[in-house]
Amino acid sequence: MDSVQDFIKRIEDQFEDIPKGKLKPDSIFRNVLEWNSINALIIIALVQTEYEVVIDAEDIRKSKTINDLFNIINSRISG
Amino acid sequence: MALFSINNISIKGIAAAIPKYCFDIENYSWVSKKEREQLIKTTGVRFKRIAPNGMATSDLAYHATQKLCEAVNWNVKEAEILIFISQSRDYLIPATACILQDRLGMPKTTIAYDISMGCSAYVYGLSVIASMMSAGKIKKGLLMMGDTSTFGSYRDKTTFPLFGDAATVTALEYNENAKPMHFNLQTDGSGYEAIIVYAGGARKFPNKKSLEQKQISKGVWRHELQPHLDGIKVFNFSLREVIPNIKTLLNFTDTDTDTIDYFVLHQANLLINETLRKMLKQSPEKWPYSIKKYGNTSSASIPLTIVSELAERAKLPMKLMLTGFGVGLSWGSALVDTEHLIIPEILELE
Numbered sequence: 514m515d516s517v518q519d520f521i522k523r524i525e526d527q528f529e530d531i532p533k534g535k536l537k538p539d540s541i542f543r544n545v546l547e548w549n550s551i552n553a554l555i556i557i558a559l560v561q562t563e564y565e566v567v568i569d570a571e572d573i574r575k576s577k578t579i580n581d582l583f584n585i586i587n588s589r590i591s592g
Numbered sequence: 593m594a595l596f597s598i599n600n601i602s603i604k605g606i607a608a609a610i611p612k613y614c615f616d617i618e619n620y621s622w623v624s625k626k627e628r629e630q631l632i633k634t635t636g637v638r639f640k641r642i643a644p645n646g647m648a649t650s651d652l653a654y655h656a657t658q659k660l661c662e663a664v665n666w667n668v669k670e671a672e673i674l675i676f677i678s679q680s681r682d683y684l685i686p687a688t689a690c691i692l693q694d695r696l697g698m699p700k701t702t703i704a705y706d707i708s709m710g711c712s713a714y715v716y717g718l719s720v721i722a723s724m725m726s727a728g729k730i731k732k733g734l735l736m737m738g739d740t741s742t743f744g745s746y747r748d749k750t751t752f753p754l755f756g757d758a759a760t761v762t763a764l765e766y767n768e769n770a771k772p773m774h775f776n777l778q779t780d781g782s783g784y785e786a787i788i789v790y791a792g793g794a795r796k797f798p799n800k801k802s803l804e805q806k807q808i809s810k811g812v813w814r815h816e817l818q819p820h821l822d823g824i825k826v827f828n829f830s831l832r833e834v835i836p837n838i839k840t841l842l843n844f845t846d847t848d849t850d851t852i853d854y855f856v857l858h859q860a861n862l863l864i865n866e867t868l869r870k871m872l873k874q875s876p877e878k879w880p881y882s883i884k885k886y887g888n889t890s891s892a893s894i895p896l897t898i899v900s901e902l903a904e905r906a907k908l909p910m911k912l913m914l915t916g917f918g919v920g921l922s923w924g925s926a927l928v929d930t931e932h933l934i935i936p937e938i939l940e941l942e
Binding site: 553554555558561565569570 | 825871
């Protein structure tokens with residue numbers, strides 16, 4: 514199973530303008546990414562493609578950090 | 593459970609018409625260069641056609657129909673049914689199909705009516721026209737659809753760089769040797785606000801303030817007669833519903849994905865459609881796109897993709913999975929076999 518570091522790597526691959534190593538598990542992703550609804554779509558698509566689980570707008574809204582998102586994904590996988 | 597099959601109807605040909613004016617999203621000055629690049633990359637739309645003021649969807653449909661009738665060697669007067677599907681109809685009343693019946697010179701014996709559908713229009717429309725033709729042994733029918741985004745707001749980055757204008761017409765005929773068409777049609781009206789024009793209908797009649805644009809969020813200005821699109825809601829809905837709908841139809845018809853030549857999906861946006869492709873584990877070769885050239889053309893997107901991407905291939909028999917999903921929320925798939933589709937070149941109108 515993916516670790517949070519693997520998840521970060523996948524996000525870095527998707528968003529080329531994030532300097533490698535800048536994103537940490539406790540990073541507030543809205544501050545790192547120039548947040549807009551397209552970025553939300555990209556994250557939702559990435560999670561669907563890589564983990565085969567669906568996260569929605571509400572999941573993103575209530576998450577602050579990369580860890581928060583990763584925990585939601587993990588709970589869906591094991592659920 | 594809306595799974596059903598219709599016998600004795602085949603698709604004879606499809607034609608499309610688009611406005612000549614082509615807008616390059618690289619020139620979309622409402623957003624920054626960086627945002628433009630991100631938009632093009634995620635939506636997949638580089639160019640879109642825009643109808644000039646005064647050109648309605650029905651104008652495109654009218655000319656496409658003349659072109660198609662010539663190509664399939666029909667006298668338009670022989671068609672006994674005309675269905676027009678659009679969300680940019682000529683008038684609130686009457687139905688645009690009636691105006692087209694007269695304009696095309698079709699006889700007064702013609703069945704003509706409108707249906708209000710968008711992204712799912714092609715599969716819904718095929719099921720309606722094929723049902724009537726099959727039941728009534730109607731020999732020739734015309735299914736027209738498309739949209740012009742006359743109502744859109746340039747200052748709305750969620751809709752302007754996505755939607756393009758086009759109309760298409762499909763000629764269908766009664767044919768006792770036709771393979772059955774199979775359908776799986778679905779609806780979830782609880783999501784009706786995901787894509788909506790709030791005013792202009794009977795629920796909210798326009799008033800003096802209806803044309804005042806308001807800022808909805810950063811980069812999003814529109815008034816209440818212009819469409820609102822909740823991209824994330826539509827995206828989540830698509831990921832949740834589309835693949836199960838296709839799989840149910842595959843099971844119902846005992847069809848293996850390997851036997852399907854092409855999956856022609858509504859061209860929602862590239863990110864959605866590519867995610868769906870990966871979910872169904874299909875190769876890019878079987879998943880055609882017209883979105884880069886024409887944008888999301890709403891009801892026209894499935895037939896336009898066939899016309900623009902499969903015209904040559906369509907001379908040979910094809911098994912197609914056609915899937916539309918979006919505004920309503922409404923979605924569905926049609927599994928159809930074609931023999932020798934006649935597809936004239938796309939018509940450009942000034």
